Amino acid sequence: MNDRERAGGRLAAAFLVLSIAGSVAFAAGFALDASTQILGLGLGTAFLALAGTLVVWSRMLMPHEQVADPHHPLRSPQPLRDEATASLEEGAEQIVGRRRWLVRLGYAALGFLGLAALFPIRSLGPSPAGKVGRSNWRDGLRLVREDGRLVRAGEIDTGSVVTAFPEGFTGRNNENAMANDAVMLVHVDASALQLPAARADWAPQGFIAYSKVCTHAGCPVALYRQGPQQLFCPCHQSTFNVLDGGSVVFGPAARALPQLPLALEADGSLRAGGPLSDAVGPDTWG
Ligand code: FES
Known part of the structure; x- marks a missing residue:
């Protein structure tokens, strides 16, 4: 992992944590009857931070170099092919392992956003015992x-x-x-x-x-x-x-x-x- 990827990982993680904080602020604000501005700030932060994560991921964590490999007319011997396959799998495993925590953090951010969305959805139902008209x-x-x-x-x-x-x-x-x-x-x-x-x-x-x-x-x-x-x-x-x-x-x-x-x-x-x-x-x- 090079310096750019390391910095991208840290930045993406910061955005995801910020998104979770925004979702929590929105849910808490809704439960506590906070003003519309506070709710908008929380939800806006959650979505913008998620968008920031995607931008960082695409620009700093996705491979951008173009790789070309000359096509060999002859089939490699089986031991050489097995070795290449094992090497590829090991490499993929390493990449996934390095970013696994980031992926988990991403799932957590989406989960918190989903939970926050339940608060306003719940209030779409019938008014509780006619409370609105009282x-x-x-x-x-x-x-x-x-x-x-x-x-x-x-x-x-x-x-x-x-x-x-x-x-x-x-x-x-x-x-x-x-x-x-x-x-x-x-x-x-x-x-x-x-x-x-x-x-x-x-x-x-x-x-x-x-x-x-x-x-x-x-x-x-x-x-x-x-x-x-x-x-x-x-x-x-x-x-x-x-x-x-x-x-x-x-x-x-x-x-x-x-x-x-x-x-x-x-x-x-x-x-x-x-x-x-x-x-x-x-x-x-x-
Ligand atoms: S809200 Fe329609 S007349 Fe008052």
């Missing part, structure tokens, strides 16, 4: 803003809207849950409310909250139309009535927005009086 809202949780600050009734004028989350479920570790938990808190004129009798006390002093996840296909229902008192989803124009419990006024959504029962505390904070009235998002999430 939120963290429950009785007693106060409403906070995205940065964790308490929502105070005195800060929200009539005709204004605030996106709110359950206290204790915001921040970097809750980014996925926050998408399900987000509610649009609207302050309307209490005398205009037309809520069903069972929800008569769900909107104290005109503070009313609905899930921000559209029941059509899950886009954020991010627009509030103050005039007609409607929440509007920009994806396919589903429109919901703020005053009567979130019924569908227009668009492809087939179900009202889930409403969050609210209670107003003496200190001006708002808290949930129970969970959302229905599953979050489209029915296909349940």
